[in-house]
Amino acid sequence: MSDTPAAAPASDDPRDPLLGTGAAVLAFDVGGTDTKSAIVDESGRVLGVRRTPTPHDEADPAGAIVAHITSLAAEYREDFPDVSPVAAGLSVPGLVDEARGIGLFASNLGWHDAPLRDLAEHALGLPVAFGHDVRSAGDAEHRLGAARGADDVVVLAIGTGIASAIIAGGRPITAGGYAGELGHALIWPEGELCACGAVGCLETIASAGAIARRYSERSGRKTPGAREVLDASKAGDIVAERVWDDAVEALARALAPLVAILGPELVVIGGGLAEAGRDLFEPVQHRLDALLSFHRRPRLVKAALGDDAGVLGTALRARDLAAGRLDRAHGADVHAVESDPAS
Amino acid sequence: MSDTPAAAPASDDPRDPLLGTGAAVLAFDVGGTDTKSAIVDESGRVLGVRRTPTPHDEADPAGAIVAHITSLAAEYREDFPDVSPVAAGLSVPGLVDEARGIGLFASNLGWHDAPLRDLAEHALGLPVAFGHDVRSAGDAEHRLGAARGADDVVVLAIGTGIASAIIAGGRPITAGGYAGELGHALIWPEGELCACGAVGCLETIASAGAIARRYSERSGRKTPGAREVLDASKAGDIVAERVWDDAVEALARALAPLVAILGPELVVIGGGLAEAGRDLFEPVQHRLDALLSFHRRPRLVKAALGDDAGVLGTALRARDLAAGRLDRAHGADVHAVESDPAS
Numbered sequence: 001m002s003d004t005p006a007a008a009p010a011s012d013d014p015r016d017p018l019l020g021t022g023a024a025v026l027a028f029d030v031g032g033t034d035t036k037s038a039i040v041d042e043s044g045r046v047l048g049v050r051r052t053p054t055p056h057d058e059a060d061p062a063g064a065i066v067a068h069i070t071s072l073a074a075e076y077r078e079d080f081p082d083v084s085p086v087a088a089g090l091s092v093p094g095l096v097d098e099a100r101g102i103g104l105f106a107s108n109l110g111w112h113d114a115p116l117r118d119l120a121e122h123a124l125g126l127p128v129a130f131g132h133d134v135r136s137a138g139d140a141e142h143r144l145g146a147a148r149g150a151d152d153v154v155v156l157a158i159g160t161g162i163a164s165a166i167i168a169g170g171r172p173i174t175a176g177g178y179a180g181e182l183g184h185a186l187i188w189p190e191g192e193l194c195a196c197g198a199v200g201c202l203e204t205i206a207s208a209g210a211i212a213r214r215y216s217e218r219s220g221r222k223t224p225g226a227r228e229v230l231d232a233s234k235a236g237d238i239v240a241e242r243v244w245d246d247a248v249e250a251l252a253r254a255l256a257p258l259v260a261i262l263g264p265e266l267v268v269i270g271g272g273l274a275e276a277g278r279d280l281f282e283p284v285q286h287r288l289d290a291l292l293s294f295h296r297r298p299r300l301v302k303a304a305l306g307d308d309a310g311v312l313g314t315a316l317r318a319r320d321l322a323a324g325r326l327d328r329a330h331g332a333d334v335h336a337v338e339s340d341p342a343s
Numbered sequence: 344m345s346d347t348p349a350a351a352p353a354s355d356d357p358r359d360p361l362l363g364t365g366a367a368v369l370a371f372d373v374g375g376t377d378t379k380s381a382i383v384d385e386s387g388r389v390l391g392v393r394r395t396p397t398p399h400d401e402a403d404p405a406g407a408i409v410a411h412i413t414s415l416a417a418e419y420r421e422d423f424p425d426v427s428p429v430a431a432g433l434s435v436p437g438l439v440d441e442a443r444g445i446g447l448f449a450s451n452l453g454w455h456d457a458p459l460r461d462l463a464e465h466a467l468g469l470p471v472a473f474g475h476d477v478r479s480a481g482d483a484e485h486r487l488g489a490a491r492g493a494d495d496v497v498v499l500a501i502g503t504g505i506a507s508a509i510i511a512g513g514r515p516i517t518a519g520g521y522a523g524e525l526g527h528a529l530i531w532p533e534g535e536l537c538a539c540g541a542v543g544c545l546e547t548i549a550s551a552g553a554i555a556r557r558y559s560e561r562s563g564r565k566t567p568g569a570r571e572v573l574d575a576s577k578a579g580d581i582v583a584e585r586v587w588d589d590a591v592e593a594l595a596r597a598l599a600p601l602v603a604i605l606g607p608e609l610v611v612i613g614g615g616l617a618e619a620g621r622d623l624f625e626p627v628q629h630r631l632d633a634l635l636s637f638h639r640r641p642r643l644v645k646a647a648l649g650d651d652a653g654v655l656g657t658a659l660r661a662r663d664l665a666a667g668r669l670d671r672a673h674g675a676d677v678h679a680v681e682s683d684p685a686s
Contacts, residue, residue, distance in 0.1 A: 105637065152522075166605075168511060169516060171514070173511045173516075173605065175512075175607065175608075175639065176495070176606065176639070178606025179495075180604065180606075181638060182603060184636065184637070185599070185600035185603040186603070196637055197636035197637070198634065198636040253529060253532060256529040257525075257601070258604055260524040261507075261522065261524070261525055261601055262509075262516065262518060262522055263519065263520075263522045264518065291532075292541060293527065293537070293541040294438065294527070294539055295521065295524060296519070
């Protein structure tokens with residue numbers, strides 16, 4: 001029932017023609033710390049994948065990002081003279097209005113209502129498919145990765161924070177940029193104050209960042225990250241065990257109402273915390289199953305494309321734009337034009 | 344941005360040509376207690392609206408329903424000889440797979456995997472648009488009622504239980520029939536056992552049925568319904584006040600994560616409890632606003648079509664089917680065929 005276009009099978013080597021034949025495009029996945037970029041040729045090979053520090057300029061945060069990707073674009077053109085990109089993709093974090101091409105807000109990048117698509121199109125001299133980083137990653141998991149063929153999917157990215165992309169009936173849900181903020185869903189009404197200003201957000205307990213912070217606060221010992229908390233928990237550290245169990249419980253309690261509301265068949269989990277593997281997936285699946293009754297029981301699976309999902313999804317969106325499948329007025333509804341003969 | 348077809352303005356008199364011109368259709372909205380039915384003529388007048396007791400037959404629950412609507416259809420044909428229906432709509436409660444035409448499960452009607460669409464088509468001799476009662480009502484509110492023109496909407500029906508319909512990006516979300524079970528979303532992990540088998544469902548605290556039951560349990564006084572609990576609360580009954588406040592708090596706590604996940608611009612509340620008006624809407628809106636931070640702030644509004652929403656939405660679906668806009672393979676995606684010249 002999925003109306004996603006057919007795609008070549010995913011491969012371990014991102015330099016394989018992963019995306020299938022199509023337009024040559026540039027892709028920029030801008031994160032709070034790093035920017036991941038690539039150039040895709042017409043055969044679908046993903047070339048020159050690289051990670052560069054995201055520039056921060058308080059006076060002109062959007063301008064700094066656009067200058068950075070413009071200089072990356074010039075380098076790609078020099079390094080890959082045989083590839084002539086006809087469009088670019090740009091994905092950013094925060095609240096993103098894909099339809100209007102505007103970065104509404106990004107706490108760690110500092111912009112408000114930045115017309116990023118127009119700025120990037122002007123600077124690059126190319127049409128730009130503008131999107132949200134985690135929705136782009138979710139799109140890639142849906143079209144090429146762990147959620148291929150599924151119609152109703154939630155893709156979670158759990159790292160410093162928690163973000164998600166929602167696919168319902170085969171289509172991404174955007175709600176003008178407001179959808180998918182599962183990290184800021186209320187879980188514990190008597191819980192901790194979140195950086196967003198609300199109390200008891202999932203992110204305050206179950207992100208990799210929260211796990212490390214909560215362990216440090218409770219044990220008095222600095223910990224480098226969630227991985228070390230899990231290791232300590234398995235070694236019998238009772239504080240670590242408690243912090244890890246809280247994260248598992250919070251994830252299950254966040255997923256239970258989400259399952260009641262959206263009925264996903266699949267929950268794809270990526271980001272740093274997913275590297276915990278069975279130590280994360282098994283207890284969350286177990287607790288979630290215990291909280292449900294007649295509801296659909298989604299399978300919890302690990303993201304397949306790892307760190308590359310964002311840049312791959314960004315490239316896919318750029319290709320959609322080049323193929324005329326990304327309607328400007330409905331930015332995110334990549335899949336909406338069912339009768340498009342190209343799809 | 345909505346792609347719903349234009350509709351005539353809603354009117355206080357359902358006998359006005361509310362639905363606009365189109366095919367003549369029959370509509371049956373089957374509830375656990377009553378079945379609401381109507382015949383719609385080509386000018387869009389909703390005629391012969393009536394309420395009949397829903398038959399219950401443990402041995403053949405689906406057959407009893409189909410026999411009942413077949414006899415209603417014969418009466419409509421006799422009473423309205425000038426109206427020649429070319430399709431029928433049938434909406435039922437419970438878990439409904441609209442795409443496959445199957446009633447998966449309905450606790451108070453008693454069927455499991457009943458092929459209701461095929462049975463009804465055979466008995467009526469008409470093509471049947473098969474749907475879910477609350478999604479049909481939500482569809483009507485979206486196309487004719489309180490949510491006209493909105494793209495991202497949640498329609499709640501709060502009565503004996505709590506059900507909901509979700510519209511995202513202008514399209515109903517179904518998830519194979521599993522979407523919209525907000526009544527069975529986990530709200531209070533240490534709460535009461537729900538009839539569904541899970542613990543702490545919204546429905547155990549915030550439905551009109553739960554409000555009456557919880558007040559009776561706590562006060563030792565039988566109460567006819569939620570209305571009387573509200574009246575007692577306003578008269579200074581501290582037990583009633585507590586029960587009402589619990590319901591308000593539970594609704595806000597259920598809506599907060601829903602808002603984070605789906606970013607609706609509008610929450611439409613109908614069903615018996617919505618008759619409480621400002622005594623319900625104002626405190627829920629106030630509490631919800633207090634629980635949110637950067638999230639979209641949905642407006643809470645009362646359903647406009649009242650009790651008629653279900654049968655009107657059922658008639659709309661029958662008309663979609665007659666107009667070729669209800670693709671069988673994507674039952675619920677009434678609005679999905681954007682390029683349909685008829686839309």
